[in-house]
Amino acid sequence: MSVYAVASGRSRVPQVSVRDLEENTMCFEVRDTDCSTANSLRRVMVGEVVSMAIDLVTFEENTSVVNDEIIAHRLGLVPINDRDIRRRFRHTRDCDCDSHCDFCAATLKLHVSFDDRAKDLPEHEKNNPLTVTTLDLVSDDPDVAPVHFVSKREESTSQETGIALVKLAKGQELKLTCIAKLGCGKEHAKWIPVSKCVFRPVPEVTWDDAAVAELAPTLRDAIIQVCPAGVLGYADDRDRSKIEVKDEAAILDFADDIHALTKTLNPTGKSMLFARPSTTNFIFDVESLGSIPVDDVVLCGINELKRKLTNLQLAVNEIAETEA
Amino acid sequence: MNAPERHKKYQLDDDEKRMTYKNDEKIPNAGTFTINKEDHTVGNLLRMQILRSPDTKFAGYQLPHPLMNECRVKIQTTSANLTPIGAFQRAIEDLQSEMDILDRNFREQVAKKKAESG
Ligand SMILES: [Zn+2]
Numbered sequence: 182m183s184v185y186a187v188a189s190g191r192s193r194v195p196q197v198s199v200r201d202l203e204e205n206t207m208c209f210e211v212r213d214t215d216c217s218t219a220n221s222l223r224r225v226m227v228g229e230v231v232s233m234a235i236d237l238v239t240f241e242e243n244t245s246v247v248n249d250e251i252i253a254h255r256l257g258l259v260p261i262n263d264r265d266i267r268r269r270f271r272h273t274r275d276c277d278c279d280s281h282c283d284f285c286a287a288t289l290k291l292h293v294s295f296d297d298r299a300k301d302l303p304e305h306e307k308n309n310p311l312t313v314t315t316l317d318l319v320s321d322d323p324d325v326a327p328v329h330f331v332s333k334r335e336e337s338t339s340q341e342t343g344i345a346l347v348k349l350a351k352g353q354e355l356k357l358t359c360i361a362k363l364g365c366g367k368e369h370a371k372w373i374p375v376s377k378c379v380f381r382p383v384p385e386v387t388w389d390d391a392a393v394a395e396l397a398p399t400l401r402d403a404i405i406q407v408c409p410a411g412v413l414g415y416a417d418d419r420d421r422s423k424i425e426v427k428d429e430a431a432i433l434d435f436a437d438d439i440h441a442l443t444k445t446l447n448p449t450g451k452s453m454l455f456a457r458p459s460t461t462n463f464i465f466d467v468e469s470l471g472s473i474p475v476d477d478v479v480l481c482g483i484n485e486l487k488r489k490l491t492n493l494q495l496a497v498n499e500i501a502e503t504e505a
Numbered sequence: 506m507n508a509p510e511r512h513k514k515y516q517l518d519d520d521e522k523r524m525t526y527k528n529d530e531k532i533p534n535a536g537t538f539t540i541n542k543e544d545h546t547v548g549n550l551l552r553m554q555i556l557r558s559p560d561t562k563f564a565g566y567q568l569p570h571p572l573m574n575e576c577r578v579k580i581q582t583t584s585a586n587l588t589p590i591g592a593f594q595r596a597i598e599d600l601q602s603e604m605d606i607l608d609r610n611f612r613e614q615v616a617k618k619k620a621e622s623g
Pocket residue numbers: 273276277278280281282283284285286
């Protein structure tokens with residue numbers, strides 16, 4: 182019998198606990214599910230959550246040293262704030278318009294000329310190169326703007342400098358128009374709303390506490406020193422008889438080393454540590470770029486999976502009818 | 506210039522069906538589903554769910570070619586009482602209920618965390 186043969190036809194009842202939630206990062210644990218569900222959730226968050234990015238760039242003037250194509254690529258990678266956009270915007274391909282319109286795209290303009298800017302500068306700064314940043318992008322839609330800070334806290338503690346695009350020298354000018362559209366990570370990586378989206382199994386760890394307590398104090402120190410500092414430690418720093426895992430995320434990487442050492446130390450020849458990755462409990466780490474709040478990214482991912490399943494259900498019911 | 510449009514990777518063409526089914530003529534109680542515009546996300550999810558059932562003899566999925574945006578799921582059941590189509594339907598229902606619970610619990614826990622931190 183395989184490990185997956187649980188009660189037939191019974192769906193799992195996953196439990197969620199949120200360990201940490203900030204504006205742009207979150208860490209949560211999903212218990213009583215399966216690796217396949219966890220991986221599907223991760224995949225839809227990366228590949229199929231809809232967000233906005235610059236997709237078309239028209240150059241009117243580019244006398245900088247950087248090619249049009251490279252500037253266009255850089256512009257594409259700029260995260261675009263997408264507040265309320267999923268409600269208001271639609272995909273260009275689903276829109277009635279010929280190329281793009283206010284319902285499916287936003288226009289951002291950029292016009293920077295070194296000579297114009299240098300006029301207002303003091304004499305000794307007139308020859309310094311001028312950095313064109315995303316702050317120079319002027320959006321025609323009040324809801325659409327490049328993201329400069331991933332969170333309110335970062336906004337209050339750091340200065341807004343924008344994302345650097347190009348440097349201009351004397352006599353150089355850049356003038357262009359960008360069209361931002363909806364898309365998803367499956368089309369192009371610039372639409373991926375997360376900068377980190379990973380999951381790992383929760384380690385299931387048990388110690389043979391009696392055997393550890395029997396050891397000489399120096400040998401217990403030796404076990405702790407098998408791993409890099411901070412992975413293992415004493416449960417009580419004065420008592421020093423019980424070893425504990427301090428860094429849950431790293432323990433599985435060093436379990437083999439601990440096995441090898443404790444087997445030689447134990448008179449019975451058995452390992453004093455039992456550690457294995459859980460097959461049902463997973464920890465997710467998600468970090469949003471700032472274009473979509475991180476909890477929304479996860480919810481959009483779950484929604485996307487639900488939508489896929491509904492589509493498949495309709496399709497399989499149709500097949501069942503025709504086959505019957 | 507002749508590259509296919511990017512959204513064709515995940516959006517069905519106008520005349521394309523979401524899924525087709527072909528009964529296996531040589532193996533009893535077996536058949537293959539071809540799901541268009543889907544990949545590992547759905548293929549692996551379904552396979553693992555179908556394998557959970559003791560009525561399943563075989564379940565597997567493959568992506569035939571990286572340039573073909575389709576996913577094939579092959580199922581064989583242990584008896585004629587449950588056809589591959591029935592096994593597929595059951596797996597979908599179970600996954601749907603799992604996703605509903607996951608969705609609800611996630612919303613609840615996020616709201617709780619937000620209320621805690623103010
Ligand atoms: Zn339009």
